[in-house]
Amino acid sequence: MEIGMSDKRVAVGRTGARVAAVGAVVGAAAGVALVPAGAAHANIIGIGNAAFGNSCTNVGAAQSRGATTASAGAASGNVTQLPLNLQRNQCGNSGIVCAGCGG
Amino acid sequence: MGVGVMDAVVLPSEAMLEFAALNGRHLPLLREWVAGHPDAGVPRALLACVEADGLGGEELGDEELKAQMAGAFKAAKAENGRAASLVYGLFLTSLRQHRLAAEHLLRHFADYPGDEVAGLMLGVFHASADPALQRAGEALTEQQYQFMGPQSWAWASWLSWVRAEQCRPQEAIALSEHALGLFPRSGVAVHARAHADHDLGAGAESVARVDGWLAENPEAVQLRHLNWHAALQSIACGDFVEARRRADEVLKRSDVGMRAAANWRLLLAGQSPARLSEPDHVRELLAAPEAMADTLHTFNLALALACESAVEDLQRLAATAEGDEREAFREVVAPVARALAYVCAGAPGQAVTLLEPLGDALEGLGGVRVEREIVHDTLARALAETGQGERAAALLEDRLTRRTHHRYEDLLLTPRPATAFPAVPAP
Numbered sequence: 001m002e003i004g005m006s007d008k009r010v011a012v013g014r015t016g017a018r019v020a021a022v023g024a025v026v027g028a029a030a031g032v033a034l035v036p037a038g039a040a041h042a043n044i045i046g047i048g049n050a051a052f053g054n055s056c057t058n059v060g061a062a063q064s065r066g067a068t069t070a071s072a073g074a075a076s077g078n079v080t081q082l083p084l085n086l087q088r089n090q091c092g093n094s095g096i097v098c099a100g101c102g103g
Numbered sequence: 104m105g106v107g108v109m110d111a112v113v114l115p116s117e118a119m120l121e122f123a124a125l126n127g128r129h130l131p132l133l134r135e136w137v138a139g140h141p142d143a144g145v146p147r148a149l150l151a152c153v154e155a156d157g158l159g160g161e162e163l164g165d166e167e168l169k170a171q172m173a174g175a176f177k178a179a180k181a182e183n184g185r186a187a188s189l190v191y192g193l194f195l196t197s198l199r200q201h202r203l204a205a206e207h208l209l210r211h212f213a214d215y216p217g218d219e220v221a222g223l224m225l226g227v228f229h230a231s232a233d234p235a236l237q238r239a240g241e242a243l244t245e246q247q248y249q250f251m252g253p254q255s256w257a258w259a260s261w262l263s264w265v266r267a268e269q270c271r272p273q274e275a276i277a278l279s280e281h282a283l284g285l286f287p288r289s290g291v292a293v294h295a296r297a298h299a300d301h302d303l304g305a306g307a308e309s310v311a312r313v314d315g316w317l318a319e320n321p322e323a324v325q326l327r328h329l330n331w332h333a334a335l336q337s338i339a340c341g342d343f344v345e346a347r348r349r350a351d352e353v354l355k356r357s358d359v360g361m362r363a364a365a366n367w368r369l370l371l372a373g374q375s376p377a378r379l380s381e382p383d384h385v386r387e388l389l390a391a392p393e394a395m396a397d398t399l400h401t402f403n404l405a406l407a408l409a410c411e412s413a414v415e416d417l418q419r420l421a422a423t424a425e426g427d428e429r430e431a432f433r434e435v436v437a438p439v440a441r442a443l444a445y446v447c448a449g450a451p452g453q454a455v456t457l458l459e460p461l462g463d464a465l466e467g468l469g470g471v472r473v474e475r476e477i478v479h480d481t482l483a484r485a486l487a488e489t490g491q492g493e494r495a496a497a498l499l500e501d502r503l504t505r506r507t508h509h510r511y512e513d514l515l516l517t518p519r520p521a522t523a524f525p526a527v528p529a530p
Contacts, residue, residue, distance in 0.1 A: 079184075079191045082176050088155075088165045089199035091396045 110183035110215070144179025144186050145220065148172060148193040155197040168197060185215050192224055201230040205240060212243055217251040217258070225261055232398075232431075232469060241265045256285035256292070263295035268471055272299035290325050297332040301473050304506025306340035309333070327353050331361040335368070335473075341510030343374045350377035359385060360403035364477060366410045371484045372514040380407050389416070395423065398431045399469035402439060406477070409443040417444035431467035439468070439478055442485075451485035458482040483515045492516060 133150050140146065151171040154163045163171070172194045179186035188211045195204035204227040211221050228240025244265045248258040263278035276299045282292035293316050300309035313333045317323060330353040337346035350365045359380045366376035385407045388394060395401055401424065408416045417440050424437035438461065442454040459482060468475050479498060486495035496503070499512045506512070 079187050080180075082169075082173055082191065082194050084169050084173065086195075086198055086200055086203070088168065088197075090393055091199060091400065 110185035142178050144175045144190050147175035148190040152193050152197045196224050201227040205231045205236045217247050219257045256282040256289055260289045260291035263292055267295045267298035272302040275299040294325055304339050304508040306336050306508035309336045334365050338368050338511050340508035347377040359407050363406035363410050367406050371480050372511055379410050398436055401436050402468050405440040405443055409447055412447040414444045414448050435464055435467035451488040454485040487516050
């Protein structure tokens with residue numbers, strides 16, 4: 001069954017007027033973690049390895065520390081293309097206790 | 104990008120329900136969906152995100168990840184602006200570019216308020232380690248919940264999280280109960296409740312709640328983590344045998360942080376620990392390039408060393424952190440690691456000297472309050488061991504007042520001679 005998530009929900013952005021929320025079932029279904037049981041880390045809120053702070057390091061990269069301090073301008077609102085030049089940060093994993101808990 | 108009506112994003116309902124159920128069955132469903140619907144960008148990006156960390160099997164290499172994301176982005180752009188924006192955010196999240204992802208999400212929610220798919224990425228705000236972005240994430244969560252209204256269990260669950268971390272446990276509980284009333288399988292709501300229960304010292308009541316939910320959701324993603332919370336509640340009410348049993352039965356070799364966080368508490372309270380992490384494994388993690396990648400990770404390794412009274416290793420770790428260019432490592436991780444070494448060596452007075460001035464700087468350890476609280480525990484115990492019981496009690500006064508069960512805190516304050524912590528094997 002294909003369901004267009006939120007295609008039944010009319011949400012008005014900056015005007016702030018919301019009309020309906022019919023897509024409750026599918027919308028509700030989107031709310032929790034995508035990591036399977038047995039994941040090494042406890043990313044509780046949602047996707048990605050948000051278990052680690054922004055000080056994660058790029059292993060072997062010249063700019064290993066502070067790699068995630070890239071300027072916001074590197075990706076500022078330009079969604080016409082992906083910033084494929086960005087590095088993927090590597091992080092330690094000690095079975096972090098309660099990561100990704102922040103909202 | 105002004106948007107009047109939220110663009111549709113085609114997602115597989117069954118797979119998404121499996122995500123929500125946290126039962127690990129979502130991956131084959133998502134793969135099946137992606138195979139059958141190559142023109143849908145968001146599911147492809149979601150799958151790449153899951154696979155990026157090796158959670159779907161072998162970890163995706165950087166180039167393959169980027170190639171998959173590029174394909175998903177192209178497909179999403181052909182769909183609509185919302186899909187493109189979601190894939191953009193998923194791309195940044197998959198690269199663990201948490202700051203950039205958080206900043207993108209702020210823009211995304213301005214255009215697509217209440218978007219529950221984007222809500223899956225909320226963790227990037229906390230992971231950004233930027234207090235301003237973390238506060239922005241909390242405010243955003245509250246705004247989205249207000250926008251969507253109480254019919255959204257997902258936003259109620261996420262806001263429950265925020266309230267729990269803000270030390271507003273009653274509000275967290277109300278939101279959690281509301282979310283679970285709408286969708287009983289909300290793992291986020293259950294976990295938020297566990298944190299609120301921790302703040303309130305709910306003890307056996309919380310253990311029963313966790314066990315009851317896990318009985319209904321035995322393959323839950325949070326299985327081990329929620330069991331860890333239950334073990335802490337057993338410690339809170341003085342049932343140390345049960346805490347050890349649970350830790351030994353549930354935690355895996357990779358759960359170095361959770362094991363250490365439980366065992367250090369047991370040791371501070373004068374109890375035998377559960378099974379310790381394998382020393383070789385801890386040292387392997389310490390030797391890895393990622394050992395100093397993240398403050399909380401390094402702190403967890405320090406706790407694991409403390410549990411085995413590895414004083415020399417702790418001193419070496421502290422020295423490394425002192426030489427680090429990052430302030431949080433120099434100013435927080437280093438003194439904490441060195442203080443742990445002093446406690447292990449039976450020199451609590453020197454631990455007090457290092458820990459007491461840290462104050463709010465402890466937030467530099469990262470993580471959440473329940474993870475950092477153990478440093479206060481260590482300080483309280485060190486104060487008690489140096490005859491400064493009143494100061495120790497003052498440090499824990501809020502907990503003693505608020506928590507129904509505080510046997511653990513009582514034991515921290517109990518006068519005992521300062522002794523080095525042996526890594527006592529569990530009986």
